[in-house]
Amino acid sequence: MLFETEKLEEIRIQIDLILEKILEYENRYKNQILGVHPNYTESAKNLIHYLALRSFDNAVFQDKLSKIGLPNTSSSESSVLHNLLVYKTIINHLLNNHKTEKTSGFLTKSESKKLIKKHVNALFGKIDRNRNTRILVTQPTLASEDKDFAKNLTALGMDAARINCAHDSEPVWSKIIANTKQANPTCKIFMDLGGPKLRTGKMKPGYKVIHIKPKRNTLGQVIVPAKVWLAPFGMLPPENAEVDAIIPVNKKWLQKTRKGSYVTFLDSRGKKCKITIESKEGYGRWASCSDSAFVTTGTQLTVFLEKKSTSEIHTVHEILPLEEVIFLFEGDTLKLNKAPILGEPTKYDEAGNLIEYPHISCTLPQLFSEVKKGELIYFDDGKIEGIIKEVASDFLLVKITNAKKNGSKLKADKGINLPNSDLGINGLTEKDKEDLKFVAKNADAVNFSFVNSKNDVEDLLNEFKKLNADLSIVLKIETKKAFRNLPSILLKAMENYPIGVMIARGDLAIETGWKNFAVIQEEIIHICEAAHIPDIWATQVLENLAKKGIPTRAEITDAAMSQRVSCAMLNKGIYIEKAVKMLDKILCKMQSIQNKKMAVLPKLEFSKEL
Missing domain, CATH: 2.40.33.10 (PK beta-barrel domain-like)
Structure with missing residues (x-):
């Protein structure tokens, strides 16, 4: 006999124990299963089956399965009962017991794949690209002003747009949504509720001074002059423009300047400095300065408009105080x-x-x-x-x-x-409830920040009823408590359709501890797979590329790993278009060799000279 009878019996006994536990869990959590939306009935059952499986330490069981060539149980989250019955049928035949286990009343692998696809499409909309993983992009204020912004992102690979209610205001959100829908009417809008985020308070204002600082080499020589924006008070440079210093001045004399005009002044230390006008943009002027200078409110400026003999005397307008640190x-x-x-x-x-x-x-x-x-x-x-x-x-x-x-x-x-502290903070603030009124009327999905328990979800669902809201829910998992309660949070949220989970890796890593985070991240992915719930890979995806224009090697690998989930989220940055384009390419490439966690083996091109 190819395999020892004793070893096969051990596997069969373990399978029977798990099947008994599954039946026990189905009975125990019958009300939770019955309470979910009809589209989630089979998914809720499979989640319960998965929890029953994970109530055992399966390491030894997995090892025994692999020794007889059966796939690891860790790859069977989406159809737990079906896989166990397949295993048992195989073991029966190896033991010369030709009994076939029941063939109905459970989800097959192909059926579970269809369910996952259905739930993903319901949350993000159907995708018309050569990849399965969606790209969700956080929208900056610029998206409300530039109508081509969303159009360009959509062309490069953006599938859904995210707006954070912790920033901007309703008029800005409305413009972002209008521009996005104009660029792509099917693009889903996701809006984050701010939640009870614990933050530091205000600082005492510092000195009212601007430090002009050109770039120097190691010998102290200026290699790049400082880029200075001169403009009337409150007029900022274009959002994506790089600027080293902003100096508020009078509009009337500034309009008379042209390229080559220059300004001399004594800074706060009595040092003589010079600023040269380079170009104009609207009412503002771009200028350069090769001197290190400290400029304060009221600094006297000698303005040379054309010739050195033609000059006017002016002053710097009110400078905002520096933020104290x-x-x-x-x-x-x-x-x-x-x-x-x-x-x-x-x-x-x-x-x-x-x-x-x-x-x-x-x-x-x-x-x-x-x-x-x-x-x-x-x-x-x-x-x-x-x-x-x-x-x-x-x-x-x-x-x-x-x-x-x-x-x-x-x-x-x-x-x-405060990862060790139980602050007892509710998931919905008064501001969240106000913002939710706008979200319910204008967005497709609400991203629920700092959800910690099923009671928090219950509060959100009650607000839905008050507003008669028809919204998708994305549960942002960002605390240790939320991870521990994830199964109960999911089952409560599954009363709504559709839902998703965002792995908010920034706060979650701190809350759970750096050494624990990698394991917890994987566990969340497993649980979402078992519940057939779309998951979002969030926080610092291609962060360096989006903000500085050049990716790090580590973040390329991180972006590639996001192919295993349903969606990857990008944050704001002046190079966001490059980040979207890069992520689209990475996801398409990865899909050719990996389908979620399962390796795909296309033909490998290699040198035959070994």
């Missing part, structure tokens, strides 16, 4: 205030002795009654790490345990994560 080093102490006190850097006396810790407030004062001494705290997407060393009624003292060698900058409106 707190520099933090490993070992520093940061004070986090409960009251909305404006943040300030560390204060020292003339002898260099510490007078006052650097301090900043936060946007959710309720955390002060929930956190405990010794718990971890992260700032600015994990760039600064700390541990809470003292908890008072109106402040926390945080010891910084990890920061850049030369100091990390902490500014206003930066994210705060």
